[in-house]
Structure formats: structure tokens, C-alpha cells
Amino acid sequence: MSEETEHVKCLIIGSGPAGYTAAIYAARADLKPVMYMGMQPGGQLTETTDVDNFPGYPDGINGPQMMEDLRKQAERFDTDVRFGWASDVDFTGPVHKVTIDGKKQITADSVIISTGASAKWLGLESELRLRDAGGGVSACAVCDGFFYRDQDVAIVGGGDTAAEEATYLAKLCRKVYMIVRRDEFRASKAMVHRINKTENIEVLFNHETVEVLGDEGVKGVRLLNNKTQETKEVDITGFFVAIGHKPNTDIFKGWLDMDDVGYIVNKPGTAETNIPGIFVSGDAADKVYRQAVTAAGTGCMAALDAERYLAEIEDAVEV
Numbered sequence: 001m002s003e004e005t006e007h008v009k010c011l012i013i014g015s016g017p018a019g020y021t022a023a024i025y026a027a028r029a030d031l032k033p034v035m036y037m038g039m040q041p042g043g044q045l046t047e048t049t050d051v052d053n054f055p056g057y058p059d060g061i062n063g064p065q066m067m068e069d070l071r072k073q074a075e076r077f078d079t080d081v082r083f084g085w086a087s088d089v090d091f092t093g094p095v096h097k098v099t100i101d102g103k104k105q106i107t108a109d110s111v112i113i114s115t116g117a118s119a120k121w122l123g124l125e126s127e128l129r130l131r132d133a134g135g136g137v138s139a140c141a142v143c144d145g146f147f148y149r150d151q152d153v154a155i156v157g158g159g160d161t162a163a164e165e166a167t168y169l170a171k172l173c174r175k176v177y178m179i180v181r182r183d184e185f186r187a188s189k190a191m192v193h194r195i196n197k198t199e200n201i202e203v204l205f206n207h208e209t210v211e212v213l214g215d216e217g218v219k220g221v222r223l224l225n226n227k228t229q230e231t232k233e234v235d236i237t238g239f240f241v242a243i244g245h246k247p248n249t250d251i252f253k254g255w256l257d258m259d260d261v262g263y264i265v266n267k268p269g270t271a272e273t274n275i276p277g278i279f280v281s282g283d284a285a286d287k288v289y290r291q292a293v294t295a296a297g298t299g300c301m302a303a304l305d306a307e308r309y310l311a312e313i314e315d316a317v318e319v
């Protein structure tokens, strides 16, 4: 299967904020990192227009531009940034094997996984169209809630994340409609209590989204009551989806410790996984914060941990 094999000291899989930050640190430590960008060069932030909460940009920054800046910074220190995706791994031995695009084999002394996570969407044509047009559909209240200050918004979901994001939005927005498909929450009792005591959240149980209304921006949402089969329209300007994320970690299953959703488990306070020399950073291991700045922070940790690991194995060889 293997067309060619190449050995690298430090392989970085993924080109979001975590991967690029790991690359900057690894390159400056002379680890000569090679990065494969994957199917979405630049990662999730290439899907958004304004990033207003990444430190260092007082006027905000366009998501794709920010990722271009990070790429240039990583390349300035000679990171070898390549097109291609990791299609398979073999972490049996001390030298780790990663297959690229199903054909090229890389062996690496250290691997930094920064493959991110993808938000789940309802899959409605109107939802995806308005999302892609930057027209008021979002999967991140913390990122985008600020743009809807004093406006009416809706959030879909009945779990802890949806409840948390609904209460976050309620502090900024005039009114928050919480659209829950079932007749009860999946969220914890504590979260449900918070929802119930927040006056400007209206919970619509047994409701499903039929269509997000609006041509260039969200103007409302059409809902179906799945008990009565009645439909109704609610006026909103922001539509948030909080039905979960899927970490992009399928190829590591069976090798790395993961939780039941597929988030890679790191050793607390480090970027180490259960396999020496394999490190993880960013949303692939983070179901709690999922922010560019936290991804960048753990990218830094992964590179520093990789540097120490490589120094230790070099010392061991010399002794």
C-alpha cells in the first residue's frame, strides 16, 4: 500500500489554531515539524467572518485571515505545511506510523494531534444556506452571541451544552427561545434549574425546526409541535444550534484513550495521551471550552511536551 516512506521528528495533524500554535513552538524548538492540513485547511475558523475574542486583534479579525496569519507565522520558522490528510495510523512501536491520503507513509518520533471537532447541524437547507452566508446561524453562543445583543434569538437542543449556551445568550439577548424536541430536558437538574429561573428564556418542548426563515439574514423560524402537529412562526434574528459536536478522531480509535463521544483523553495538566510520543491539543480533546484561544494554548502545551519527550529519548540513547 505504501508508495513512499519519510521519517520526521515531529508530525502535526491538523491546521486549526491548535495545530498552527504547536507548529510555531515546535519549529522554534528546531523540531522541524511537518504539518498535514487535512480537509479543512485553517480549521473551523475558516467558516466564520468575525473573530472578536482572540487576544491581539483590537478591531477583531476575519476568521480565514486569522488562519492565514497563523500559517504565515508557522512558515516563518520553517514549518513544512502540506496538503493531505491522515487516513490511518499504527501506534504499535516507539516510532509512530501515519498514512497520508491512503498512500504515503510517514514515520514520526512524535505526533501532535490537532484534528479538531465538527459541530452537528440539523441539516435543513435553510439552516445551512444561512450559516454559509454568515446570515445569523451559529453553533457557538460564546463566539457569536455578542452580535445579537438586545435581540430575540432561538437555540436548538435540550442537553447541558444547549442549557449552558441558552443562559449565556439570555444575559445578552432580549429573549431566548429554547427549542427542545422531546417533552423534557436531557440537561442536568442544576442546569434545568438555571433555565427555569431565567426569566427571558422561553422553553418550547415538543418543538422541531421546520425552516429557518430569511433570505440574507435570519428573520424567524418555523416550528412544528410534534404532539399537536401544529406549526407556528417565531420572529428571531439569530438561530443557534447546540445539538453536539463530533471530534475528528475516528482514525485514532483503538489506539488512544477516548471518552464515549470520541474526545481523546489527555493526562491532566499535559498534552500527553496514553501512548508516549503522541500528544493531543485543541478541540479533539476539549468538549468544555472549544475556543480558538484554548486550542492555541493546548497547541503550545503539546509542542513543549513533545520537545521534552524528544530530548528525553535522545538523552536515553546517548547514555
Ligand SMILES: Cc1cc2nc3c(=O)[nH]c(=O)nc-3n(C[C@H](O)[C@H](O)[C@H](O)COP(=O)(O)OP(=O)(O)OC[C@H]3O[C@@H](n4cnc5c(N)ncnc54)[C@H](O)[C@@H]3O)c2cc1C
Residues within 6 Å of the ligand: 013, 014, 015, 016, 017, 018, 019, 036, 037, 038, 039, 040, 041, 042, 043, 044, 045, 047, 048, 050, 051, 052, 053, 054, 084, 085, 086, 087, 114, 115, 116, 117, 118, 119, 138, 139, 140, 143, 144, 248, 251, 281, 282, 283, 284, 290, 291, 292, 293, 295
Ligand atoms: C462558525 C464558527 C465560529 C467560531 N467562532 C469562534 C470565535 O469567534 N472565537 C473562538 O475562540 N472560537 C470560535 N469558534 C471555535 C473555534 O473555531 C474552535 O474552538 C477552534 O478552531 C478549534 O481549533 P482546533 O485547532 O482544535 O481545531 P479546528 O479548527 O477544528 O481544526 C481542525 C483541523 O484538523 C484537520 N483535520 C481533521 N482531521 C484530519 C485528518 N485526519 N488529517 C489531517 N488533518 C485533519 C482539519 O482539516 C482542520 O485543519 C468557532 C467555531 C465555528 C464553527
